[in-house]
Amino acid sequence: MTSKLVVFTVFASLSAFASFAQEAEDPFKDVIETRHGLMLQMASDLGALGAIAKGTTAYDQATATKAASNIAAIASVISMAQFPAGSEVEKSADSFALPDIWAKQDDFLAKIADLNDAAAMMQTAAAKNGDAIKASMAQLGGACSACHKAYRQPES
Incomplete structure (x- = not known):
């Protein structure tokens, strides 16, 4: 029984150390999760507006x-704070940010x-009607697309 307890304790310690070491290796984990969350919320809201359009x-x-x-609101908080140097793809887990962001x-x-600018225009359009949303969607989608094409690695 004692040997099982020792094995369990060693295994638990190694697992905890591995988990700690993995977190210590990627200091940008939280900021990447935050920017993913911001983008997912924006995508959800774009989906709602797109369905209306x-x-x-x-x-x-x-x-x-x-x-x-x-x-x-999300657009207003996006800044270099969500994209600290070193948080790019291949340097940080789960990142799709291309190095050109910093270059x-x-x-x-x-x-x-x-x-x-496009988000502000959409706010005005959203208060009017579906046709106004449809007319504003191209600018908003274009703003998202322009940034993603230049600065986001496509998901494979």
Whole structure:
């Protein structure tokens, strides 16, 4: 029985150490999870607005304005703080950020500004009707796409 307890204790200690070592190896884990969460929320709200724009969901002002407000709020907090140097793909687990973010930081920040402009336009459109959302969707989708094409590694 004692040998089983020793084996269990050693195994538990090694497992805890391995888990600790893995976390210590990737200091950007939390920031990457945060930016993934921001992007997933934005994608969810874009989906709601896209369904209205396509006509697959009826226009509802409360739903549309909430989704557009969420997108604008998320866009307003995206900055280099969510993209610290060293948190790029192949250097940090679960990252899709390409190194050009830091090499072309001015362009990256300009794309974030474009996203903020498009999000503000969508807020205005969302308060009007489905046709206004449809008209605004191209600019918002284009802002997202422009940044992702330049600065995000596609998922495989």
